[in-house]
Amino acid sequence: MFERVGGWCKKTLCSVGHRWIPEFLRGVSPVRWPRRIFDAMMEPENGDSRGALFVFILIALSFMAAMFVIAVVAQINKDGGLGTFGDFFGGVLNPVFSFLTFVGLLITIVMQQKEIREAKASSEKQSFETLFFQMITIHNSIVNSMDLRTEPVADPPIAGKEFHGRDCFPRFYQHLKQEIKRAEAAGADDPIQEGYEKFWARDRKDLGHYFRYLYNMIRIVDESAADTGRYMKLLRAQLSDYELIILFYNGLNEKGKRFKPYIEKYAIFDNLPTELLHKNHDLDRYSDGATTDTSIARKKMASDFLATWKRQYIDAEARGLEGLSDTFDEIVSDASEDGISLNELNGAAGGNLKEWLRRAIRKVSGE
Structure with missing residues (x-):
């Protein structure tokens, strides 16, 4: 029976004006509206229950107004006419004021919901920014801890050299370039792949930790709900020219294949020094997104x-x-x-x- 009544009400309301029904009540039988309004107030989908509160207050005020009109008409039809209307009106004021107090409490709850939601969003943003800049600090400490030493040569006499921090990457670049040229001279089918394999075997002990941390740092930013483009630009700004070149060839190798989607998604090579590439057409191994900031x-x-x-x-x-x-x-x-x-x-x-x-x-x- 209730379902038939609900169906009739829903059909009638739609014919009167479906556009005036709040969105969260559309497609729901009017018999179930009280429960839907209550749920929308207590557990709003977007954290904002103002719409449900407005509907609740509107229904309550309409009901009170209807009862007031009925009571006035009943008093007029009595033998005493409006003689007892003052007593009736005084008796009605107390529940009206109580209702308004209740409405004020509901409005306070809604305002607190909004403040809590905004505070939560601000806290999450601040927490992520703190984490991000901590990761940047750790990344830089990994780079600064790098050390390379060359052995002295007796004939001709060449003294050994030491390289520290980011000064190591030009040296890594020389190693990689040498290995690619050797593979090319040996007639390798893919000199870049073979040369990088030899380079990795030589410098893995220094670069392994660097690449693992950089990859996980980018992955964390990508999986966050923050403005990833903004943070990726900050991260990209941390990388020197020679770091970008080493990362470029790492992404083309089997060992760095998981890096490549992030490189292309966030234009990590937007400022790539192409003059340092082995050959310019090496760029063709990446999509345009890797070298162009498309945001x-x-x-x-x-x-x-x-x-x-x-x-x-x-x-x-x-x-x-x-x-x-x-x-x-x-x-x-x-x-x-x-x-x-x-x-x-x-x-x-x-x-x-x-x-x-x-x-x-x-x-x-x-x-």
Whole structure:
């Protein structure tokens, strides 16, 4: 019986004006609205229960207003007319004030939810920044702890040399270049692969720890919820020219193959000194994303996509808010086909794609 009543109410409300029903209540039988409102207040999906609180207050005030009107009509129809209305009105004020106190308490809870959410986001950001700069410090300490020594030569007499910290990487580069040229002279099928294998066997003891830590540092940033592009640029700025060259050939080797996707994703070689490469066409072994910082271009692509989509599907079709969820799914699907992610759409829409769609639809429909 309740299901039939709920179905009738839902059909009636839809015919009256589906657009006025809050989004979190759409598709739900009115019989179950109280539970849905309660859940939205206690455990809101996005941490903001203002919408559910507004609906609750609106329903409560409507109910009180209806009861007040009924009571006034009943008093008028009595023999005493409005003579006892003052007593009735005084008796009603106490529960009204109690209700307003309860509403104030709910508003306080909602405000605390917002403050807690903002404090949590700020704390998470600060914690990650602290972790990131600690990782940068450790990375630099690993580099500074590097030492290379060359043996003295008797004939002709050449004194041994010492290299420390980042000064070791030009020396590593010379070692790598020598091994690639030797492999090339020996007629190797792939001089870069064979030369790097020989180079790695020679300098692994000094570079193994360096590459393992750098890889895990990039992986942690990539898996975080932070602005990865910003932190990757800071990390990229830590790498010297010779570090980039060694990393370039490491990513082409079997031992560094897990590095390559991150290199191409975050344009690690955006400032690569190409004059230090063995051959310029070695760049062809990476995608364009490895050497070009595409973040600005992708932001523009996402913005252009939104503008075009709005013109073709929102403005031209005069869509309404009742289909907001379907419109959201449609634009995300179309963007995915063009290689644009939901995060990029949110960024181009000012942080919230659904809110951007709502404003665009309202502007067109005049709601």
